Amino acid sequence: MDSALVIGGTRFIGRHLVSELLEADYDVTIFNRGNHDNPFADDDRVGHIEGDRTNDSALEAAAMTADPDAVFDCVAYYPRDVRAATTIFADCEAYVYISSGAAYGREEIPKREDETPLESCTTEEATDDSQATYGKRKAEGDRAIAAAAGEGVNAMAVRPPIVYGPHDYSERLDFWIDRVNRFDRVVIPGDGTNVWHRVYVEDVASALRIIAERGDPGEVYNTGDQRLVTLEEMLELIAAQLDTSVDVVHAGPRELEAGGISPDDYVLYRDYPHILSTAKLEALGWESTPLEEAMARTVEDHLESDRDGLENGPDRDAEERVLGILDTL
Known part of the structure; x- marks a missing residue:
């Protein structure tokens, strides 16, 4: 062709x-x-x-x-x-x-x-x-x-x-990159082991x-990344590309309620794992990009853009209320 x-x-x-x-x-x-x-x-x-x-x-x-x-x-x-x-x-x-x-x-x-x-x-x-x-x-x-x-x-x-990846107008990953880039403590729903297959x-x-x-x-x-990571591991990948560290704070439904937040308010959170087999595509000779390389390009594009993804998750003020509750426990 x-x-x-x-x-x-x-x-x-x-x-x-x-x-x-x-x-x-x-x-x-x-x-x-x-x-x-x-x-x-x-x-x-x-x-x-x-x-x-x-x-x-x-x-x-x-x-x-x-x-x-x-x-x-x-x-x-x-x-x-x-x-x-x-x-x-x-x-x-x-x-x-x-x-x-x-x-x-x-x-x-x-x-x-x-x-x-x-x-x-x-x-x-x-x-x-x-x-x-x-x-x-x-x-x-x-x-x-x-x-x-x-x-x-x-x-x-x-x-x-x-x-x-670069030029993603949905700004789904931009929400999490922005959080890791701007805040020392990042709230994630649940225990961080949520898996939603990405590509x-x-x-x-x-x-x-x-x-x-x-x-x-x-x-x-x-199709999908051949190596899957949890939501928390994804934040660690982002932090590594930003040359920083991330203090992940886990919050369950009860703690999130203090900020008027539901776990489903967070983009890329899914209660039941969503995982696709890619064996059929791999048999055609396809391979996915190593995650570190893919995330490096994605983070670089985010930093060069004006995207922040803020519409894809709770307001930071609401999260601060959740953090305040967690700090008293």
Whole structure:
């Protein structure tokens, strides 16, 4: 394959994917509405087609203009998006859809692509735009991938868990980097052993390319850091990259209540472990970036940005009330 069309391509995963494809000597075209700054605007190796991916005519026009060997769909949030794209790009050598670990419908450790059941999705849920149906819609998109493959389309998908790294506009990890950078004592919910699988964004990008080149039609591949760390260990990784130390303060629901805080108010906290098996993707030759290296790049980008992630967790004043209670125990 020599040419690629990236639906999306200017913000987070798509931005890193474009760089990954350029590094692999693809001719790259991005297709989006042009609502965000294009980091590749001055790069003559990257073409740009403006249009709305939910408009089938615009998507068909992009297909004709770019004539790509591979298509990477970074912004398919509804099953209809996937069904339309697999029809329009049916003759391409590969179509890869970004699904989500949220598509899994049962809690088990680890979650495996061909064993763990997916979320159900009703007709009404398939068009709902709330966060509550996100995993359901992604699961239905995965079923659309399987259906397209049954019709002879070389369609595949990747299921990442929480994605982190440079240019993450969700600012989820930025909340914790900011806490470690600014405060000597950092409150975390529970005993610190919470595990929510994460994946470095550049590894998602390499997974997408590898799946397009080596994956099998109809297959879905989990991705995630090959080495998992707890929430507390993640803070220690952050502290090491900031060349500081962190005094982690554990707080249970009763202590957090003193600040009007719930454990679920903290981003990247999950009561039951969320772990994805990555063996299937690894069999294609994929590897994840060492955590220290991934965190170093992530912290560096945070320090160069104006992101603080403060909307992703409790106010510090509320935490100070919790610390005050804990200091009296």
